[in-house]
Amino acid sequence: MTDQRGGQARGRAHAPRPPRERLHRGLTLSERRAQRRQALLDSALELFGTKGYAATSIEELCRTSFVSTRYFYEEFQNxxxxxxxxxxxxxxxxxxxxxxxxxxxxxxxxxxxxxxxxxxxxxxxxxxxxxxxxxxxxxxxxxxxxxxxxxxxxxxxxxxxxxxxxxxxxxxxxxxxxxxxxxxxxxxxxxxxxxxxxxxxxxxxxxxxxxxxxxxxxxxxxxxxxxxxxxxxxxxx
Structure with a gap:
């Protein structure tokens, strides 16, 4: 149905828009996770590649990458x-x-x-x-x-x-x-x-x-x- 001016009838249902990710410091959640993951990989490259895997702890990896242990376990099992x-x-x-x-x-x-x-x-x-x-x-x-x-x-x-x-x-x-x-x-x-x-x-x-x-x-x-x-x-x- 159209109104007198030939326009589309009011009240027509529109498809719901997907929810937008909330930003934190200009980044979405998925972007923040990717950033944390890359920071951990970069720290592992430095520490595993210099000190060695056996001599590197999760705490040191987190400290070097500025990623908390909580977020470490969101990205990697161990x-x-x-x-x-x-x-x-x-x-x-x-x-x-x-x-x-x-x-x-x-x-x-x-x-x-x-x-x-x-x-x-x-x-x-x-x-x-x-x-x-x-x-x-x-x-x-x-x-x-x-x-x-x-x-x-x-x-x-x-x-x-x-x-x-x-x-x-x-x-x-x-x-x-x-x-x-x-x-x-x-x-x-x-x-x-x-x-x-x-x-x-x-x-x-x-x-x-x-x-x-x-x-x-x-x-x-x-x-x-x-x-x-x-x-x-x-x-x-």
């Missing part, structure tokens, strides 16, 4: 849950850097592409030694649950690495059923190489480390499946 979340975050950032690495098409593409992606991963961890310590040392042997998460992360990296090399295989080439085992060996190798580099008194440059890992990947990834020089200059798929 200290191990915080470590596991930080571990996953650091690996996710490293993987983003690997995916973002690009090289120009041309000769020796496989070697240059491998070095770019290995370099991205190494720099993502070792440009901040705290990150490398947490991923490669502090998260090891904490509990069966965290070991399962580490194992799952290694398997994901191995699958991605296998797919990376498979892109270079000519159509119809069968790399063999154990190709993913070789890729898993590469993941374990880079983990141990990084640990050794971190614990040396004079570790050398990151470029040297990247060269070693790159050469290892190329040897393991190509020696059993033919000469990569015959594979062309760009991925097959």
């Amino acid at each position: 200290r191990e849950d915080l470590l596991a979340s930080l571990y996953e975050d650091l690996l996710a950032r490293a993987w983003e850097e690997v995916l973002a690495a690009e090289v120009e098409p041309g000769p020796d593409y496989l070697r240059r592409d491998t070095r770019a992606r290995v370099g991205a991963f190494v720099h993502a961890l070792l440009d901040d030694p705290r990150a490398a310590r947490i991923v490669c040392l502090e998260a090891v042997g904490v509990s069966p649950a965290l070991e399962a998460r580490r194992r799952s992360a290694h398997l994901r990296y191995a699958e991605a690495l296998a797919n990376f090399f498979l892109d270079y295989f000519p159509e119809g080439t069968d790399p063999g059923h154990d190709f993913e085992l070789v890729a898993l060996g590469m993941v374990g190798a880079i983990n141990e190489i990084i640990i050794d580099w971190m614990e040396r008194d004079e570790p050398g440059s990151l470029d040297q480390l990247i060269d070693v890992v790159c050469e290892l990947f190329l040897v393991l990834g190509t020696s059993r499946w033919g000469n990569p020089e015959r594979w062309g200059t760009r991925p097959a798929r």
Whole structure:
């Protein structure tokens, strides 16, 4: 029904608007929670990455991040849950850097592409030694649950690495059923190489480390499946 001026009838029901979150110091509740969570992750990066996980208490984490213990337990079940979340975050950032690495098409593409992606991963961890310590040392042997998460992360990296090399295989080439085992060996190798580099008194440059890992990947990834020089200059798929 309309009124005499053709307008919409008064009293028509309108859909209720969703309630607006109350602001506190200009932030919504969800924004405040995200801020507290990030503050705890930042404190964990500093304390776990310098003092170590075993030497860091929840009280110290809260004091450093200016987050109360009450709010700590709103975000994380316990200290191990915080470590596991930080571990996953650091690996996710490293993987983003690997995916973002690009090289120009041309000769020796496989070697240059491998070095770019290995370099991205190494720099993502070792440009901040705290990150490398947490991923490669502090998260090891904490509990069966965290070991399962580490194992799952290694398997994901191995699958991605296998797919990376498979892109270079000519159509119809069968790399063999154990190709993913070789890729898993590469993941374990880079983990141990990084640990050794971190614990040396004079570790050398990151470029040297990247060269070693790159050469290892190329040897393991190509020696059993033919000469990569015959594979062309760009991925097959």
